[in-house]
Amino acid sequence: MFSKHHTHGRSDSFNARYRAGKSTGRSMKRSFQDHLGDSRRTERETRPEGVPNARTLTSPVITICVGPEKRLFAAHEEILCMSPVFADVCRGQFFESPDTHSKTISLPEEQPEVFSCVLEYLYKGDYYPRLLHNRRRNTWELENEANDMDVDGTEKGDATIVDQATGNVILKDTAVYCAAERYSLSGLKRLALRKQGLQSGIQCSTILASARYAYAHTPDTDSKLRAHYLALIIRCRSTFKRSGTMQMEMEQGGKLFFDLFVAMCNYIDDLTDACKSPRSA
Template sequence: MSDPEVVVAEDDGMELEDLEVTEAAADQDDPSGLEDIEPTIAERVTFLDYLKSPIVELVIGQGDTATTLSAHQALLTQSPYFENAVQHFSGSSARRIDLPTDDVAAAASVLEWLYKADYFPILSGNALEYDPTVPSDDNEGVALLRHARVYTLAQRFGLPALAGLAHKKIHLTNSTAKGEIAYARFVYKETSPDDENIRKPVAAFWASRSFVLRHEAEQEFKRMCLEFPQFGFDVLSRVLDEQEKRSQRQEASQSGAGASGRKRQRMSGI
């Protein structure tokens, strides 16, 4: 038997190196399932980045009593209110925001929170640090009004976390009956009628303390009801709701004991 003839194919022009490159490209085109293993990590904004941002002036009040506070723009723009104001700055104009009707101490507390995530008096657990500026008999509601003003500013500036902190501090603040009336007057004057988050606790507080009204702040309560009828109605509604609940519990208890339910008294004809 003769040896088989070996046929050598003609060179098609593709070198070995070209073949390897083509195979590598094919491997890159085919999904391997490993593309999404490494998550995309968002760039971290550091406190230094905030401090590098331009300074913005806040002018609180007006005229000779105006006070200018300064803050870094990147911190301010956490608030939608300030972010919108900053967008209206032009290259040549002053970086200034006017707040002519706001309280300077409350505005300072807002800035303190933006920098420190808290404001004086600092919250520690379920207690507030001692505040030497508050009188022992706080008949003016100094402490309550401080947090109430911060709350209203936080609501306006679009800072719900700060509003929640101020609301918590309100409930941890001690005051007198007259101080509570001063606080109630501010709430019903400065907050929206739809803001039940802060109004309902005020009405509930006074509805559950009728004895205080008679003995400690009757005249102040009367003036409050005449000035803000909605406050008087809210308190009365709470009192009547509680009386109705007590009556229902009493009737249910009597019914369970076998006693006949008390009928509602008929109105006599006229």
């Protein structure tokens, strides 16, 4: 029911959307939830995501069966229906059936670790590790940021998950972003993208596997997550140039690397134009 996005062809606006290094985020001085409230009016829900009220917490409980191992989750119906996708499913499955024991949704292709983050966001407006605002520095940081790396310098388990379809290690925030795309939760997409931008010390193989995952689970019209990976690889090009994993991935090809080639050409054009333009007195 919840199919992946499989898109083909190149968008005419590709050059405009994937000009590397030109999509910097504006710093926020309010809480992340306050910031999201301004744009949520275009979504289906009539109140902010992740802010339960008394009526919501007394609504019927729905069982969600997730993944091939059929791990069970439970959620209040109105919490789950803050996603337009789940709202449509609930209407189709439940409203015409008097059997209250049949309120079960099956998500056999979803990963339990990812759905757990989605559910935590719907209830709390965030998922672990939380995004915190450092008032003194006026910056955003992840909860327990100082402990995000293992002692050997590799990424900590909280930052990554194993993609059950391929067995590759990918960034958890990327998987959450793609799940938010499937469930039409634009606020969660923005949160996951901001969190991912705060990750550091990620191995090349993890970045490349995550980029491929992003391309496989987002439409060509998505210029946020894809552009994030293109710009990240360009910024870290000296490291990727020495990476055997990068060489192997390049030889396999795919749309990711065509987009990367165009983004790098745009980046070089920008540098060339900057060098040619006269300096202001």
